Amino acid sequence: MVKQNVDITNLSNFHTPAKARYFYKFDWDINQLVKVIKKFQNLPKLFVSWGTNLLFAFDIFDGLVIKLTDYPVNTNYNFENYPSYFNKEIKAKFSLQDNVLEVSWFENISDVAEILFKENLSDKRKRFIGLPGTIAGAVVGNAGCFGLEIQHTFLKAEVLNLETFQVEEVPLEKASFTYRNSIFKSWKYIVLKAYFDLSSTKEKYPFEWDIQDIITFRTQKQPSGYSCGSFFKNPSRENPAWKLIEEVWLKWYKIWWAFFSEKHANFLMSDGTAKWQDLINLKNLAQDLVKHNFWIQLEPEVNIIN
Numbered sequence: 138m139v140k141q142n143v144d145i146t147n148l149s150n151f152h153t154p155a156k157a158r159y160f161y162k163f164d165w166d167i168n169q170l171v172k173v174i175k176k177f178q179n180l181p182k183l184f185v186s187w188g189t190n191l192l193f194a195f196d197i198f199d200g201l202v203i204k205l206t207d208y209p210v211n212t213n214y215n216f217e218n219y220p221s222y223f224n225k226e227i228k229a230k231f232s233l234q235d236n237v238l239e240v241s242w243f244e245n246i247s248d249v250a251e252i253l254f255k256e257n258l259s260d261k262r263k264r265f266i267g268l269p270g271t272i273a274g275a276v277v278g279n280a281g282c283f284g285l286e287i288q289h290t291f292l293k294a295e296v297l298n299l300e301t302f303q304v305e306e307v308p309l310e311k312a313s314f315t316y317r318n319s320i321f322k323s324w325k326y327i328v329l330k331a332y333f334d335l336s337s338t339k340e341k342y343p344f345e346w347d348i349q350d351i352i353t354f355r356t357q358k359q360p361s362g363y364s365c366g367s368f369f370k371n372p373s374r375e376n377p378a379w380k381l382i383e384e385v386w387l388k389w390y391k392i393w394w395a396f397f398s399e400k401h402a403n404f405l406m407s408d409g410t411a412k413w414q415d416l417i418n419l420k421n422l423a424q425d426l427v428k429h430n431f432w433i434q435l436e437p438e439v440n441i442i443n
């Protein structure tokens with residue numbers, strides 16, 4: 138059932154106050170989903186899974202927000218507790234045949250990676266352990282951790298095409314993956330399933346850390362709280378965004394209740410009460426200062442929805 142004027146503040150991990158003019162919680166019935174989308178065809182649409190890569194830069198979304206997962210989005214990630222998070226009960230489901238992993242959009246990518254690692258099915262995918270969010274969110278944004286990106290093992294996705302209203306497959310050749318981007322960001326598809334080749338040897342760079350190093354990195358180098366992870370893309374390996382932000386003295390700099398983390402300068406954060414305007418002002422300030430000082434244009438990695 139479509140609801141009107143719904144508070145969606147908690148659907149983005151920044152928790153900026155926001156409402157949706159129309160709101161629909163996907164109830165696993167594709168035919169019903171198609172009906173709803175057709176009814177609201179002329180309005181803008183916004184798809185939300187766990188909301189760990191979304192900044193709502195509006196007070197009211199004048200369109201239809203579709204929440205695609207059941208998971209409660211109280212994702213105030215507390216990496217100080219990460220070792221116990223690692224030991225939590227894991228419920229993810231997937232199927233694996235001839236090294237092809239088939240997994241539905243709503244599964245937590247970290248849980249899938251953790252099972253594959255613990256059961257000696259894929260050592261390589263341990264790099265995704267600790268990555269918040271769903272399989273779909275990771276595919277849409279070509280998520281990457283420690284030199285391994287979604288595109289390196291991706292085979293195809295099953296999607297609902299919002300122009301034809303058919304369920305179809307999009308293979309790697311048509312997925313147009315680039316740095317934190319893909320064809321799936323075009324708002325033309327809802328990702329329903331993804332297939333990965335676990336035998337693939339592709340990667341951006343080799344990575345030798347063991348699981349404890351990964352956990353230590355997530356706990357000690359990344360802040361807990363209301364963020365969407367790294368806010369800007371890294372312009373290059375020599376010039377990571379955190380370094381540029383530190384060099385323009387914005388580490389730990391605050392505008393009202395928004396700030397760049399003291400622990401990791403590329404983590405734009407809210408204390409839980411920041412308004413979207415505070416976050417956007419801080420983002421603009423960082424872009425201006427880095428451009429002025431280094432002639433480098435910082436590009437957001439987080440999806441900013443106006």
Ligand SMILES: Cc1cc2nc3c(=O)[nH]c(=O)nc-3n(C[C@H](O)[C@H](O)[C@H](O)COP(=O)(O)OP(=O)(O)OC[C@H]3O[C@@H](n4cnc5c(N)ncnc54)[C@H](O)[C@@H]3O)c2cc1C
Pocket residue numbers: 150183184185186187188189190191205214242268269270271272273274275276277278279280281282321322326327328329359364365366367440
């Ligand atoms: C603490 C922290 C650490 C992080 N570390 C990393 C990291 O190391 N590497 C990295 O790459 N990212 C990182 N991120 C960002 C984030 O975790 C990933 O981008 C994640 O894959 C997003 O998944 P999600 O389910 O939350 O997607 P959402 O934020 O809900 O959505 C992301 C995008 O995908 C779209 N979308 C979601 N579901 C669907 C669907 N089924 N069909 C079509 N479109 C859909 C949304 O509209 C949106 O544009 C981090 C975030 C946090 C908070």
